[in-house]
Amino acid sequence: MGNDPAGRASRRVFVVAFLCLCISLGITAAQAEPSAIVDNFPGAAFETTTPETAGWSAERLAEAKAWSQKVEPASAVMIVQHGRVVAEWGDTAVKSNLHSVRKSLLSALIGIAVDERKIDLSASIGSLGIDDNAPSLTEAEKAATVADLLKARSGIFHAALYETPGMARLRPPRGSHPPGTFWYYNNWDFNALGMIYERAVGQSIFTAFDEKIAAPIGMQDYQPGDGEYVRGAASDHAAYPIRMSARDLARFALLYLHGGRWKDRQLIPSAWVRESTQSYSDAYADRGPGLGYGYMWWIGFLHNMGAPTVKVPPGTFEAMGAEGQYVFVIPAYDLVIVHRINSDIPASQRKEPTFQQMARLLWLVLSAAGDKDVGPDITLAHAVGTRLEGDALKAALAGKTLSVAQSLAGGPYAWQIRADGTLSILAGAERRERSSGKWGIDDRGRYCRTLSEPRPREFCFAVVANQGRLQFFDADDLMRFDTVAE
Structure with missing residues (x-):
C-alpha cells in the first residue's frame, strides 16, 4: 500500500486541499498539520508569495530582515515554505563558497553510491587502501569504517587540509580515541570521504553532483567548474570546496525536505535521508544542549548557551559552514531557510554571525511563521x-x-x-x-x-x-x- 501510486496521489491531493483550507481560515504554519509537506517544486525559477497570503506575520518578517541586515549587511536570505518564496533579501543568485556546507552535498552523493552498492558503510578504510602521508595511519586507525568517517567518529587525528586554526588547536592526540568512540568535527574524515567516493564511482564530486542532483532538480546556477580541489603538504586527501548560489542551495534543501524525491524521481534514497539526518553524537555539548551530528548533517540547534536561544521543531536539521553559511530544513513546517554570506567580499566589509545572532534570526523567522513554542523573547x-x-x-x-x-x-x-x-x-x-x-x-x-x-x-x-x-x-x-x- 505504501508504494501504491494512486494512493500516494490521493493523499497528496488531500494534503494540498487541507493546507488551502488552513490558509483560507488564517491558520498559521505552526498550527497546520506538522507532517503536511506540499508537493510543490520550483520550475525554471521559484514561485513567490506574500507573507499575508502564506499566513505569516509581515511585521515579524520585517524584524527578521532588519536584524539580518544589522548583523551582516552582506547576507543573502531565502525563506521558502510549501515550495514558494515567502521572503528573500540580498543577492540570492551570486555564487560563493559554501565552506563546510559542501560536506552535506557529499553525504547525498554517498547515499546514492551506497544504494548502488558502490560503497559499503561497514568497510574499514584499511580495506579500501586509505592511508596518509608520514606519520602514516596506524593499523588501529585503519580499522575505522566509512560510517565512522560520516559521523566524524573515526578516531583519526592526522593533520588535515582546509581546517580552521580552531579545529587544528582542538584536535586530540593521535591514538587517543579508538575508532567509533569519540566525536570530533574533523576535516580529515570529510576529506578522506571525498577520495573514497571518487574512487568508488570513478567520477569527480563536482561532475557527479551536477549529473545526479543539480541538473535533475533544475539548479539555475551550478556548474561542475564551481568546485575545486585544495591540496597541500599536510595530508594526501584534498578538500573540495564548492561555490553555489543561495537559490540553488534552497533547491538542494527542498530535495531533502521531500525525503530525497524531486517531483516523481527519487534521486536520493529516502532511507538514506532519514538515516543521515538523525543524531549519532552530542555536538559541542560544552557550548550548550540541543545540537547533534548525523552523516555530515547537523541536527537541531543549540537552544541554551548560558541563556535560552531558540527552540526549533523536532526533526529540524541543517548544513552549516564558516563565514555564515546556513541552510535549515524544518519538515514540521514544510520550511527551508537559507542564509549565505559571500566570503569573496573583503573581510573588512563583512563579519561572521555568532550562534546567538543566528539563533535570533531563526527565532524571528519561526515566530513570523506562527510558531508558539519557539522559546522566550530574550531581548x-x-x-x-x-x-x-x-x-x-x-x-x-x-x-x-x-x-x-x-x-x-x-x-x-x-x-x-x-x-x-x-x-x-x-x-x-x-x-x-x-x-x-x-x-x-x-x-x-x-x-x-x-x-x-x-x-x-x-x-x-x-x-x-x-x-x-x-x-x-x-x-x-x-x-x-x-x-x-x-
Whole structure:
C-alpha cells in the first residue's frame, strides 16, 4: 500500500486541499498539520508569495530582515515554505563558497553510491587502501569504517587540509580515541570521504553532483567548474570546496525536505535521508544542549548557551559552514531557510554571525511563521525585572558568586566576582578555576569583564535583576547569561 501510486496521489491531493483550507481560515504554519509537506517544486525559477497570503506575520518578517541586515549587511536570505518564496533579501543568485556546507552535498552523493552498492558503510578504510602521508595511519586507525568517517567518529587525528586554526588547536592526540568512540568535527574524515567516493564511482564530486542532483532538480546556477580541489603538504586527501548560489542551495534543501524525491524521481534514497539526518553524537555539548551530528548533517540547534536561544521543531536539521553559511530544513513546517554570506567580499566589509545572532534570526523567522513554542523573547527590551546600573550594579555583584550554565558539559559553572575587581570562572562540582580576569562598571553603568586569554578582550553587559536572578545582556541586547546569586 505504501508504494501504491494512486494512493500516494490521493493523499497528496488531500494534503494540498487541507493546507488551502488552513490558509483560507488564517491558520498559521505552526498550527497546520506538522507532517503536511506540499508537493510543490520550483520550475525554471521559484514561485513567490506574500507573507499575508502564506499566513505569516509581515511585521515579524520585517524584524527578521532588519536584524539580518544589522548583523551582516552582506547576507543573502531565502525563506521558502510549501515550495514558494515567502521572503528573500540580498543577492540570492551570486555564487560563493559554501565552506563546510559542501560536506552535506557529499553525504547525498554517498547515499546514492551506497544504494548502488558502490560503497559499503561497514568497510574499514584499511580495506579500501586509505592511508596518509608520514606519520602514516596506524593499523588501529585503519580499522575505522566509512560510517565512522560520516559521523566524524573515526578516531583519526592526522593533520588535515582546509581546517580552521580552531579545529587544528582542538584536535586530540593521535591514538587517543579508538575508532567509533569519540566525536570530533574533523576535516580529515570529510576529506578522506571525498577520495573514497571518487574512487568508488570513478567520477569527480563536482561532475557527479551536477549529473545526479543539480541538473535533475533544475539548479539555475551550478556548474561542475564551481568546485575545486585544495591540496597541500599536510595530508594526501584534498578538500573540495564548492561555490553555489543561495537559490540553488534552497533547491538542494527542498530535495531533502521531500525525503530525497524531486517531483516523481527519487534521486536520493529516502532511507538514506532519514538515516543521515538523525543524531549519532552530542555536538559541542560544552557550548550548550540541543545540537547533534548525523552523516555530515547537523541536527537541531543549540537552544541554551548560558541563556535560552531558540527552540526549533523536532526533526529540524541543517548544513552549516564558516563565514555564515546556513541552510535549515524544518519538515514540521514544510520550511527551508537559507542564509549565505559571500566570503569573496573583503573581510573588512563583512563579519561572521555568532550562534546567538543566528539563533535570533531563526527565532524571528519561526515566530513570523506562527510558531508558539519557539522559546522566550530574550531581548533587553522584553526583559522582566529591574535594570541595575552604576553603583547599584556594583553593590549587587561585588563579593558574589553567580551560578550559571548548569546544563553545559563540564559544568556547573560559577563566577566568583570579588570586591577587589578580580574574578574567576569556576567549573565542575569541584569548582576548579577555568579562567580568571578583571571586572568593573563602565561609564554607561554596565558590567564589563576582561578574561586572561591569549587575546584578551573586554565584554560589557547590561544587567537585569529578576526574582533572584541576574540576567546579562550583550552588545546585541540579547540575554547571554542567566545566573543565580548564591
